[in-house]
Amino acid sequence: MSEPAASPHAAPAPPESAPPESAPPESTRTGPGRLLVAVYALFALSASARAAVQIATQFHRAPVAYLLSAFAAVVYILATVTLVNGSPTARRIAIWSCSVELAGVLAIGTWSLVDRATFPDATVWSGYGSGYGFVPLVLPVFGLLWLRYWAKRTRSERTAAPSAGDAEAGDARADPGTLATGPGLSEINVRAAAGSPASPGRAAGAAEPAD
Amino acid sequence: MTSVNGAVPTTIIVAGLALAGYALLMTALNRRMGLGLLVGLGVLEVLLLVLIGLVVARLVDGGRPPSTVTLIGYLIAMPLVPIVAGFWGAVERSRWGPAVIAVAGLVAAVLMVRLHEIWAVIHV
Numbered sequence: 001m002s003e004p005a006a007s008p009h010a011a012p013a014p015p016e017s018a019p020p021e022s023a024p025p026e027s028t029r030t031g032p033g034r035l036l037v038a039v040y041a042l043f044a045l046s047a048s049a050r051a052a053v054q055i056a057t058q059f060h061r062a063p064v065a066y067l068l069s070a071f072a073a074v075v076y077i078l079a080t081v082t083l084v085n086g087s088p089t090a091r092r093i094a095i096w097s098c099s100v101e102l103a104g105v106l107a108i109g110t111w112s113l114v115d116r117a118t119f120p121d122a123t124v125w126s127g128y129g130s131g132y133g134f135v136p137l138v139l140p141v142f143g144l145l146w147l148r149y150w151a152k153r154t155r156s157e158r159t160a161a162p163s164a165g166d167a168e169a170g171d172a173r174a175d176p177g178t179l180a181t182g183p184g185l186s187e188i189n190v191r192a193a194a195g196s197p198a199s200p201g202r203a204a205g206a207a208e209p210a211d
Numbered sequence: 212m213t214s215v216n217g218a219v220p221t222t223i224i225v226a227g228l229a230l231a232g233y234a235l236l237m238t239a240l241n242r243r244m245g246l247g248l249l250v251g252l253g254v255l256e257v258l259l260l261v262l263i264g265l266v267v268a269r270l271v272d273g274g275r276p277p278s279t280v281t282l283i284g285y286l287i288a289m290p291l292v293p294i295v296a297g298f299w300g301a302v303e304r305s306r307w308g309p310a311v312i313a314v315a316g317l318v319a320a321v322l323m324v325r326l327h328e329i330w331a332v333i334h335v
Contacts, residue, residue, distance in 0.1 A: 030307075032310075034307045133321075
Protein backbone atom coordinates (compact mmCIF):
# COMPACT_ATOMS: atom_id res chain seq x y z
CA MET A 1 0.00 0.00 0.00
CA SER A 2 2.45 2.60 1.19
CA GLU A 3 4.77 1.93 -1.71
CA PRO A 4 8.30 1.33 -0.47
CA ALA A 5 9.67 3.01 -3.59
CA ALA A 6 8.31 6.30 -2.31
CA SER A 7 10.40 6.44 0.84
CA PRO A 8 13.65 7.45 -0.89
CA HIS A 9 11.72 10.39 -2.33
CA ALA A 10 10.65 11.55 1.09
CA ALA A 11 13.59 13.85 1.72
CA PRO A 12 15.05 15.04 -1.59
CA ALA A 13 11.92 16.68 -3.01
CA PRO A 14 12.20 19.96 -1.07
CA PRO A 15 15.29 22.18 -1.43
CA GLU A 16 17.71 20.36 0.82
CA SER A 17 20.07 23.34 0.72
CA ALA A 18 17.88 25.11 3.26
CA PRO A 19 19.15 24.05 6.69
CA PRO A 20 16.66 23.67 9.54
CA GLU A 21 18.07 26.86 11.06
CA SER A 22 16.71 28.97 8.22
CA ALA A 23 13.21 27.59 8.74
CA PRO A 24 10.51 30.01 9.92
CA PRO A 25 10.84 31.00 13.59
CA GLU A 26 9.81 28.36 16.06
CA SER A 27 6.62 28.78 17.98
CA THR A 28 4.10 26.77 19.97
CA ARG A 29 2.56 25.77 16.62
CA THR A 30 5.74 24.36 15.03
CA GLY A 31 7.54 21.10 15.63
CA PRO A 32 5.60 18.86 18.03
CA GLY A 33 3.19 21.75 18.36
CA ARG A 34 2.10 21.08 14.79
CA LEU A 35 0.74 17.70 15.88
CA LEU A 36 -0.77 19.16 19.04
CA VAL A 37 -2.56 21.91 17.12
CA ALA A 38 -3.85 19.36 14.58
CA VAL A 39 -5.39 17.18 17.27
CA TYR A 40 -6.75 20.17 19.19
CA ALA A 41 -8.31 21.56 16.01
CA LEU A 42 -9.88 18.17 15.32
CA PHE A 43 -11.42 18.09 18.77
CA ALA A 44 -12.48 21.72 18.58
CA LEU A 45 -14.31 21.00 15.35
CA SER A 46 -15.88 17.70 16.33
CA ALA A 47 -16.86 18.81 19.83
CA SER A 48 -18.47 22.03 18.67
CA ALA A 49 -20.28 20.36 15.76
CA ARG A 50 -21.53 17.62 18.01
CA ALA A 51 -22.65 20.02 20.73
CA ALA A 52 -24.39 22.24 18.19
CA VAL A 53 -26.36 19.33 16.73
CA GLN A 54 -27.25 17.93 20.14
CA ILE A 55 -28.40 21.25 21.57
CA ALA A 56 -30.33 22.18 18.44
CA THR A 57 -32.15 18.89 17.94
CA GLN A 58 -32.56 17.12 21.30
CA PHE A 59 -31.58 19.46 24.10
CA HIS A 60 -34.26 18.20 26.50
CA ARG A 61 -32.88 14.68 26.38
CA ALA A 62 -29.69 15.36 28.33
CA PRO A 63 -29.27 19.09 29.00
CA VAL A 64 -26.36 18.69 31.40
CA ALA A 65 -24.40 16.46 29.05
CA TYR A 66 -24.99 18.72 26.06
CA LEU A 67 -24.10 21.91 27.88
CA LEU A 68 -20.91 20.26 29.07
CA SER A 69 -20.21 19.23 25.48
CA ALA A 70 -20.57 22.85 24.45
CA PHE A 71 -18.29 23.96 27.28
CA ALA A 72 -15.69 21.40 26.22
CA ALA A 73 -15.95 22.67 22.67
CA VAL A 74 -15.23 26.23 23.81
CA VAL A 75 -12.20 25.05 25.78
CA TYR A 76 -10.85 23.14 22.77
CA ILE A 77 -11.34 26.13 20.49
CA LEU A 78 -9.56 28.38 22.98
CA ALA A 79 -6.63 25.96 23.30
CA THR A 80 -6.34 25.62 19.52
CA VAL A 81 -6.34 29.35 18.89
CA THR A 82 -3.90 30.17 21.67
CA LEU A 83 -1.49 27.39 20.67
CA VAL A 84 -1.51 28.67 17.11
CA ASN A 85 -0.93 32.22 18.29
CA GLY A 86 1.88 31.38 20.71
CA SER A 87 2.42 34.87 22.16
CA PRO A 88 3.21 35.01 25.90
CA THR A 89 -0.36 36.07 26.67
CA ALA A 90 -1.76 33.37 24.42
CA ARG A 91 0.42 30.78 26.11
CA ARG A 92 -0.88 31.89 29.49
CA ILE A 93 -4.46 31.42 28.28
CA ALA A 94 -3.46 28.10 26.75
CA ILE A 95 -2.15 26.90 30.12
CA TRP A 96 -5.52 27.82 31.62
CA SER A 97 -7.49 26.05 28.90
CA CYS A 98 -5.38 22.90 29.12
CA SER A 99 -5.73 22.92 32.92
CA VAL A 100 -9.49 23.40 32.74
CA GLU A 101 -9.60 20.66 30.14
CA LEU A 102 -7.66 18.24 32.34
CA ALA A 103 -9.78 19.09 35.37
CA GLY A 104 -12.89 18.78 33.21
CA VAL A 105 -12.07 15.37 31.81
CA LEU A 106 -11.24 14.07 35.29
CA ALA A 107 -14.32 15.60 36.95
CA ILE A 108 -16.81 14.79 34.19
CA GLY A 109 -15.23 11.38 33.72
CA THR A 110 -15.85 10.56 37.36
CA TRP A 111 -19.27 12.21 37.40
CA SER A 112 -20.40 10.27 34.31
CA LEU A 113 -19.42 6.99 35.92
CA VAL A 114 -21.03 7.76 39.29
CA ASP A 115 -24.23 9.38 38.04
CA ARG A 116 -25.16 7.68 34.79
CA ALA A 117 -28.70 9.11 34.81
CA THR A 118 -27.39 12.61 34.12
CA PHE A 119 -25.52 11.36 31.08
CA PRO A 120 -27.90 9.31 28.94
CA ASP A 121 -25.85 10.51 26.01
CA ALA A 122 -22.08 10.73 26.04
CA THR A 123 -20.01 13.91 26.11
CA VAL A 124 -16.43 14.21 24.93
CA TRP A 125 -15.31 13.86 28.52
CA SER A 126 -17.60 10.99 29.63
CA GLY A 127 -15.73 8.00 30.98
CA TYR A 128 -12.48 10.02 30.86
CA GLY A 129 -12.87 10.34 27.10
CA SER A 130 -13.19 6.60 26.54
CA GLY A 131 -15.45 7.22 23.53
CA TYR A 132 -12.55 9.05 21.90
CA GLY A 133 -9.77 6.60 22.65
CA PHE A 134 -8.88 8.49 25.84
CA VAL A 135 -7.34 11.20 23.68
CA PRO A 136 -9.22 13.88 25.69
CA LEU A 137 -7.40 12.65 28.80
CA VAL A 138 -3.95 12.53 27.22
CA LEU A 139 -4.21 15.70 25.15
CA PRO A 140 -4.16 18.31 27.96
CA VAL A 141 -1.21 16.53 29.57
CA PHE A 142 0.82 16.85 26.39
CA GLY A 143 -0.45 20.39 25.95
CA LEU A 144 0.74 21.37 29.43
CA LEU A 145 4.11 19.65 28.91
CA TRP A 146 4.57 21.51 25.65
CA LEU A 147 3.64 24.82 27.26
CA ARG A 148 6.00 24.12 30.15
CA TYR A 149 8.78 23.47 27.66
CA TRP A 150 8.06 26.87 26.12
CA ALA A 151 7.92 28.62 29.49
CA LYS A 152 11.31 27.14 30.39
CA ARG A 153 12.74 28.01 27.02
CA THR A 154 11.57 31.61 27.24
CA ARG A 155 12.93 31.81 30.77
CA SER A 156 16.38 30.58 29.75
CA GLU A 157 16.38 33.03 26.86
CA ARG A 158 15.51 35.81 29.27
CA THR A 159 18.19 34.86 31.80
CA ALA A 160 20.74 34.76 29.01
CA ALA A 161 19.59 38.17 27.88
CA PRO A 162 21.49 40.53 30.27
CA SER A 163 24.85 39.15 29.14
CA ALA A 164 23.83 39.07 25.51
CA GLY A 165 22.59 42.64 25.54
CA ASP A 166 20.13 44.89 27.29
CA ALA A 167 17.83 44.81 24.32
CA GLU A 168 16.43 41.41 25.30
CA ALA A 169 15.89 42.41 28.91
CA GLY A 170 14.17 45.60 27.86
CA ASP A 171 12.00 43.59 25.57
CA ALA A 172 11.08 41.22 28.38
CA ARG A 173 10.04 44.08 30.62
CA ALA A 174 8.10 45.79 27.90
CA ASP A 175 6.05 42.66 27.38
CA PRO A 176 3.10 42.75 29.78
CA GLY A 177 2.12 39.16 29.02
CA THR A 178 5.24 37.63 30.53
CA LEU A 179 4.85 39.23 33.91
CA ALA A 180 2.23 36.82 35.12
CA THR A 181 3.39 33.68 33.32
CA GLY A 182 4.64 32.20 36.57
CA PRO A 183 6.35 33.06 39.81
CA GLY A 184 9.70 32.03 38.36
CA LEU A 185 9.35 34.32 35.42
CA SER A 186 8.40 37.45 37.30
CA GLU A 187 11.31 36.82 39.61
CA ILE A 188 13.60 36.73 36.62
CA ASN A 189 12.01 39.83 35.22
CA VAL A 190 12.88 41.66 38.42
CA ARG A 191 16.40 40.29 38.31
CA ALA A 192 16.78 41.19 34.70
CA ALA A 193 15.57 44.70 35.47
CA ALA A 194 17.98 45.03 38.38
CA GLY A 195 20.90 43.50 36.52
CA SER A 196 20.58 45.80 33.56
CA PRO A 197 20.32 49.38 34.76
CA ALA A 198 20.92 50.63 31.26
CA SER A 199 17.55 52.08 30.30
CA PRO A 200 18.57 52.61 26.66
CA GLY A 201 17.84 48.89 26.44
CA ARG A 202 14.20 49.79 26.14
CA ALA A 203 14.76 51.86 23.10
CA ALA A 204 16.75 49.02 21.59
CA GLY A 205 14.05 46.63 22.73
CA ALA A 206 11.57 48.38 20.49
CA ALA A 207 13.72 47.50 17.51
CA GLU A 208 13.88 43.88 18.57
CA PRO A 209 11.90 41.76 16.11
CA ALA A 210 8.79 40.39 17.69
CA ASP A 211 9.23 36.79 18.75
CA MET B 212 -30.68 -3.91 -1.06
CA THR B 213 -30.26 -0.49 0.46
CA SER B 214 -26.84 -0.96 2.00
CA VAL B 215 -23.74 0.91 0.91
CA ASN B 216 -21.07 -1.32 -0.58
CA GLY B 217 -18.90 -2.32 2.38
CA ALA B 218 -15.77 -2.68 0.28
CA VAL B 219 -15.13 1.07 0.11
CA PRO B 220 -15.27 1.83 3.86
CA THR B 221 -13.17 -1.26 4.54
CA THR B 222 -10.61 -0.11 1.98
CA ILE B 223 -10.58 3.33 3.59
CA ILE B 224 -9.89 1.81 6.99
CA VAL B 225 -7.03 -0.27 5.60
CA ALA B 226 -5.66 2.65 3.59
CA GLY B 227 -5.96 5.05 6.54
CA LEU B 228 -4.19 2.71 8.91
CA ALA B 229 -1.50 1.95 6.32
CA LEU B 230 -0.96 5.65 5.73
CA ALA B 231 -0.79 6.26 9.47
CA GLY B 232 1.76 3.48 9.87
CA TYR B 233 3.86 4.77 7.01
CA ALA B 234 3.67 8.33 8.34
CA LEU B 235 4.64 7.25 11.85
CA LEU B 236 7.58 5.38 10.35
CA MET B 237 8.66 8.60 8.66
CA THR B 238 8.36 10.41 11.99
CA ALA B 239 10.42 7.72 13.69
CA LEU B 240 13.07 7.97 10.96
CA ASN B 241 13.14 11.76 11.39
CA ARG B 242 11.96 12.40 7.82
CA ARG B 243 9.93 15.36 6.71
CA MET B 244 6.88 15.30 4.44
CA GLY B 245 7.61 13.76 1.06
CA LEU B 246 5.98 12.63 -2.14
CA GLY B 247 5.06 9.21 -0.73
CA LEU B 248 2.86 10.70 1.96
CA LEU B 249 1.25 13.14 -0.46
CA VAL B 250 0.37 10.27 -2.80
CA GLY B 251 -1.05 8.36 0.16
CA LEU B 252 -3.19 11.33 1.11
CA GLY B 253 -4.37 11.63 -2.48
CA VAL B 254 -5.44 7.99 -2.55
CA LEU B 255 -7.27 8.46 0.74
CA GLU B 256 -9.00 11.55 -0.59
CA VAL B 257 -10.20 9.74 -3.73
CA LEU B 258 -11.52 6.85 -1.65
CA LEU B 259 -13.37 9.24 0.64
CA LEU B 260 -14.92 11.01 -2.32
CA VAL B 261 -16.07 7.68 -3.76
CA LEU B 262 -17.68 6.80 -0.45
CA ILE B 263 -19.37 10.19 -0.27
CA GLY B 264 -20.76 9.54 -3.73
CA LEU B 265 -22.16 6.19 -2.63
CA VAL B 266 -23.74 7.66 0.50
CA VAL B 267 -25.22 10.61 -1.36
CA ALA B 268 -26.66 8.18 -3.93
CA ARG B 269 -28.32 6.33 -1.07
CA LEU B 270 -29.75 9.59 0.27
CA VAL B 271 -31.06 10.51 -3.17
CA ASP B 272 -32.70 7.08 -3.34
CA GLY B 273 -34.76 8.16 -0.35
CA GLY B 274 -32.86 6.51 2.47
CA ARG B 275 -32.66 8.50 5.71
CA PRO B 276 -30.38 7.97 8.71
CA PRO B 277 -31.63 8.63 12.27
CA SER B 278 -29.83 11.98 12.21
CA THR B 279 -29.51 13.43 8.74
CA VAL B 280 -27.81 16.58 10.06
CA THR B 281 -25.00 14.57 11.61
CA LEU B 282 -24.51 12.54 8.45
CA ILE B 283 -24.36 15.65 6.28
CA GLY B 284 -21.84 17.15 8.70
CA TYR B 285 -19.66 14.09 8.34
CA LEU B 286 -19.98 14.13 4.57
CA ILE B 287 -18.80 17.74 4.53
CA ALA B 288 -15.96 17.30 7.02
CA MET B 289 -14.65 13.96 5.72
CA PRO B 290 -13.07 15.11 2.44
CA LEU B 291 -11.41 18.03 4.24
CA VAL B 292 -9.37 15.76 6.50
CA PRO B 293 -6.65 14.72 4.00
CA ILE B 294 -6.53 18.20 2.46
CA VAL B 295 -6.15 20.12 5.70
CA ALA B 296 -3.72 17.54 7.10
CA GLY B 297 -1.68 17.68 3.89
CA PHE B 298 -1.42 21.44 4.11
CA TRP B 299 -0.67 21.51 7.82
CA GLY B 300 1.86 18.70 7.50
CA ALA B 301 3.60 20.21 4.49
CA VAL B 302 4.28 23.57 6.13
CA GLU B 303 6.12 21.74 8.89
CA ARG B 304 9.62 20.96 7.68
CA SER B 305 10.41 18.38 10.32
CA ARG B 306 9.43 14.90 11.44
CA TRP B 307 6.25 16.35 12.90
CA GLY B 308 4.79 16.94 9.43
CA PRO B 309 4.35 13.19 8.86
CA ALA B 310 2.97 12.92 12.40
CA VAL B 311 0.10 15.17 11.33
CA ILE B 312 -0.53 12.88 8.35
CA ALA B 313 -0.64 9.92 10.71
CA VAL B 314 -3.48 11.62 12.57
CA ALA B 315 -5.37 12.08 9.29
CA GLY B 316 -5.01 8.37 8.48
CA LEU B 317 -6.27 7.34 11.89
CA VAL B 318 -9.13 9.83 11.72
CA ALA B 319 -10.22 8.43 8.34
CA ALA B 320 -10.35 4.94 9.83
CA VAL B 321 -12.28 6.12 12.89
CA LEU B 322 -14.71 8.06 10.69
CA MET B 323 -15.72 4.82 8.96
CA VAL B 324 -16.69 3.28 12.28
CA ARG B 325 -18.60 6.44 13.25
CA LEU B 326 -20.37 6.50 9.88
CA HIS B 327 -21.62 3.00 10.49
CA GLU B 328 -22.91 4.10 13.89
CA ILE B 329 -24.62 7.12 12.34
CA TRP B 330 -26.18 5.12 9.56
CA ALA B 331 -26.13 1.34 9.79
CA VAL B 332 -26.55 0.89 6.04
CA ILE B 333 -22.96 2.06 5.66
CA HIS B 334 -21.24 -1.22 6.31
CA VAL B 335 -17.64 -1.61 7.23
